[in-house]
Amino acid sequence: MGKSTAARMLVNMGVPVNDADQSVHKLMGKGGSAVDEIAKAFPGTLKNQQIDRAKLSSFVFKNPKALKQLEGILHPKVQRLTQKFLRDQQRMGRKMVALDIPLLFETRGEKRVDTIFVVSAPASIQRQRVLARKGMTPEKFAVIRAKQTPDHMKRKRADYVLPTGLGRSVTYRAIKRALAKLQHRADQNPAFPNRSYRRRHPNVFRVF
Secondary structure (H helix, E strand, O other), X not given: OOHHHHHHHHHHOOOOEEEHHHHHHHHHOOOOOOHHXXXXXXXXXXXXXXEOHHHHHHHHOOOHHHHHHHHHHHHHHHHHHHHHHHHHHHHOOOOOEEEEOOOOOOOOXXXXXXXXXXXXXXXXXXXXXXHOOOOOOHHHHHHHHHOOOOHHHHHHHOOXXXXXXXXXXXXXXXXXXXXXXXXXXXXXXXXXXXXXXXXXXXXXXXEO
């Protein structure tokens, strides 16, 4: 959908971003805290002291039980890294940060944050982008899509929709307008957005 592009733009605008995908890469890379546990659960996936993602994919592709087992290993560790990021940013006095969360609605991640940005692109552009990735096939893409909340539903649940199929300048302006509106609402109402998560992490907003 262009989520990574939108995240880079946020960083360039001075908003720190915690990328859940990067956390997973760190956990499964050399020295990662999930390496031993995953290697034990999925024999043959350890290569050069890190997890071979292609081998791991062959275990969980079309295997819900194996995928759930993998998520049981990774998700708690990702959450701990996210909480550390939030604590660190709060100590530095940040008023606004972003969480780049794949499958936000599917994992009920929207309950942990204040505002939802949904990054969206037309289906044809999404397909073109995904199939250009190394190792991706139409079959894999179909399986991935089947696990996701349909785009039109995500857009309805968003506080702000960021289009990424009309050029980078359009996306940039959409993000800039959304941040300005959030800042204005926060300036006008110190209690905004007044959700339970705010009590622990003031002014955190979410990105999908």
